[in-house]
Amino acid sequence: MKTILLTGAAGFIGSHVADLLVGRGDRVVGLDNLNDYYDPARKRANLAEVAEVDEDDRFLFVRGDIRDRELLAKLFFEHTFDSIVHLAAMAGVRNSVENPHLYYDVNLTGTLNLLEEAKKHDVQMVFASTSSAYGRTEQIPFIETDHADRPLAPYPASKRSAELLGHSYHHLHGVKFTALRFFTVYGPRGRPDMMAYKVLDNIYTGRHVPLYNAGQMHRDWTYVTDIAQGIAAAVDHPCEYEVINLGRGEPILLADFVKMLEELAGQPSNLENRPMLAADVAYTYASIDKARELLSYDPKVTVEEGVKSFFDWYRQAVSSTQP
Numbered sequence: 001m002k003t004i005l006l007t008g009a010a011g012f013i014g015s016h017v018a019d020l021l022v023g024r025g026d027r028v029v030g031l032d033n034l035n036d037y038y039d040p041a042r043k044r045a046n047l048a049e050v051a052e053v054d055e056d057d058r059f060l061f062v063r064g065d066i067r068d069r070e071l072l073a074k075l076f077f078e079h080t081f082d083s084i085v086h087l088a089a090m091a092g093v094r095n096s097v098e099n100p101h102l103y104y105d106v107n108l109t110g111t112l113n114l115l116e117e118a119k120k121h122d123v124q125m126v127f128a129s130t131s132s133a134y135g136r137t138e139q140i141p142f143i144e145t146d147h148a149d150r151p152l153a154p155y156p157a158s159k160r161s162a163e164l165l166g167h168s169y170h171h172l173h174g175v176k177f178t179a180l181r182f183f184t185v186y187g188p189r190g191r192p193d194m195m196a197y198k199v200l201d202n203i204y205t206g207r208h209v210p211l212y213n214a215g216q217m218h219r220d221w222t223y224v225t226d227i228a229q230g231i232a233a234a235v236d237h238p239c240e241y242e243v244i245n246l247g248r249g250e251p252i253l254l255a256d257f258v259k260m261l262e263e264l265a266g267q268p269s270n271l272e273n274r275p276m277l278a279a280d281v282a283y284t285y286a287s288i289d290k291a292r293e294l295l296s297y298d299p300k301v302t303v304e305e306g307v308k309s310f311f312d313w314y315r316q317a318v319s320s321t322q323p
């Protein structure tokens, strides 16, 4: 049994990681500030679902901010952590263009605060990074040896900066640091600002949703429970310092992904065509050889299966609460 500090525990991916860790018998202290980037009611609903699998009271939720250094010091005084799984962040490429200071405060300074505690208490960190760190790389599939030094927006720049900071803490202080670069994660409890959710919102509520570049963009859609498995494997196999892709390795055209959702809904969407944004990339495609080798990572859920479970969740959890 391990004791894990899980930041961003109320979020989409964080709540699935909490389910997995608690379910296998770990103790989890979940830290999240429940901010209103999207409806905090969704995050409370995620926490309620974690509570359902937590039969032996292994999950402790703390509402708080990773920018609050006193709070972090108190948590590390009160608990002896084996690992930090650091998922709390301002996510979303496009929003970061409008709010760059917030993205750097949370994603970089917040990570620095946690690295300081990791250093003081000799705790390994598993850090949520992103495929967007690769920018418009020409190396396809995306591979970890790429320099990834041309991010296209403050969000990926902040994540790449945090990876580099992790390297300094490893080099200077011996902090074990594994950065996992996630590729377009989707599934139940998905974020309302992500495409899968927005397409269904467009169909069922008429929400205005732009479709960039007529959907002619490939994304390496990766189901959330596969990502959670990869994170748990990184907790169990502490690396000295590594950057590792977690994707599926089978990119699918956004236009085809939209079609799958329309077929399940039995009706077409009405998305508004817009030109490609400067902050966007046309392609994401993970090489997952390193994850297979170091973490025995093996994504199981096909996009067809994943889209169906996402659709079922949306109809049950989201549509049923809409007027």
Ligand SMILES: NC(=O)c1ccc[n+]([C@@H]2O[C@H](COP(=O)([O-])OP(=O)(O)OC[C@H]3O[C@@H](n4cnc5c(N)ncnc54)[C@H](O)[C@@H]3O)[C@@H](O)[C@H]2O)c1
Pocket: 007, 008, 009, 010, 011, 012, 013, 014, 031, 032, 033, 034, 035, 043, 064, 065, 066, 067, 086, 087, 088, 089, 090, 091, 092, 106, 110, 128, 129, 130, 131, 181, 182, 183, 184, 185, 186, 191
């Ligand atoms: N979803 C994806 O496709 C994807 C892809 C690449 C990387 N990531 C990364 O994975 C992580 C989880 O993403 P997600 O999709 O679950 O997003 P999410 O927004 O659902 O989860 C992030 C959580 O962090 C919390 N948070 C934000 N700022 C905080 C702060 N200052 N203090 C404490 N808590 C704070 C939020 O309230 C939220 O619950 C993020 O680091 C994100 O950048 C996600």
